[in-house]
Amino acid sequence: MRIQLVILDTDHEYLRRLSAHLAELYPGRIDVHAYSDLEGAIAGIAAVRAHAVLVGAAFDVSPSDLPARCAFGRLTDSPTVASIDGVPAVARYTKTSEFFRQVIDLVSSASGSVEIRKRTSGKAPRLIVTTSAAGGSGTTSLAAALARSLAMQPTPVNVLYLDLDPTSDAGATLETAGADGPTMSDVIYAIKRRRGDIDSQLMSVMRRDAYGVHHFAATRDPADILDLTADDRAILLERLTSNSSIDVVILDIPFTAVVAQWSVLEHAHRVLLVARADGQGSLRTERARRILERLDATHESSVVPRTSLLRTRLDPRGPAPADVSSLPTLLTLPDLGDAEGQVVDQIYASGALHPVVSMVLA
Structure with a gap:
C-alpha cells in the first residue's frame, strides 16, 4: 500500500522538509511529489x-481539474480550519504523524475503493501466531524479538507486530512508549466504524520503532481492547493479512483468545507455542496440544502440523526436563532475565531466532 501524494505550493523549503520527514517516518508507504508550478503539478x-x-x-485549482477518485485538499496554516469553500483542509504546520493521518483521512473520504498500488510480488502477508498455554513464558519478548529479527534482515522484511493482549503495551515492549499520536484505540474505532478505506486508516495509525518494526501503540484506555468482538478481530486480521505493504504479521495473542477464535489459527502460516522449559511447562504444553488436536478435528483443519514449540528459561545449571509434548521443538532459549525490554534486546542480539526466521521466510 503506497500512497501517491502531489503537493502544489510556493514554499520550496517547506516542500523539501515535509517530503524528507514523510520519507523518513513512512518509508514505502507514501511518495511525495512536490511542485511549485501549476503546469508541472497537473x-x-x-x-x-x-x-x-x-x-x-496561491493556486486556483478545483476538484473538477483532477482525475476521478483523486482526493483534493487545501493546505491551511491553521490547524483549527476543517475546510475551505467546502474543500477539506490539511494543516500545514503540524506534527508529521498528524499530517500523515490527515492525508489518510483525505484519501479514505474520497472513495472507499481507492486503488492503492501493491508491491510487485503480489504475495499476501504471512500470519505468524505466537501464544502460550501459561503466563510468564516469555511469549511477548520472543514475538517482539522475532519481529525485530525479520525487520533487520539483509533484505528488510516489512513486519507488523500486533499484540492483542489487553494487559500488554506494544510501545513499552518495543521501547516506543510515551510518543504522541494515534493508538490501538483508533484502530478499534476504524474497525468498528467499518467506513471508508479501512486499509488506509489502519496504515495511518501504524508506528515504526528504531529497528523498523511496525506496530500500534497501546490503547489509551486498556479496556478499549475489550470492545473488539470476534467479528471485529476477524475483520482486523483479514485487513492486515491482505495489506500489500506488509510481508509478515506477528500476532501475539493469549491462548484462550486463540481457542475462542479458531479462524485465527486456521489462517496462520505457522503457530509458535511458547512454554517454559520445566516439567510444569511441558505438562501445560501437552494439554494445549490436545486442545488443538480436538479443535482441528472439530473444524476439519490442520493447525497442529503447523505448530512448533519454543522453550524458554532453561536453567543452564541443571538437566533439561523430559519433554512430554509430541510437538516439534524449534529451539530452546536460556534464562535471559526478567526485564522485558532487555530480554528482547538479548534474544535479538544472540541470533538464537535464526531457525525461526528461516522458517517464516521459507
Missing part, C-alpha cells in the same frame, strides 16, 4: 496516478 498528477492532491492558497 502533468505530475497524471503521471504518478495521484491518490491525493494538496494545494496551497
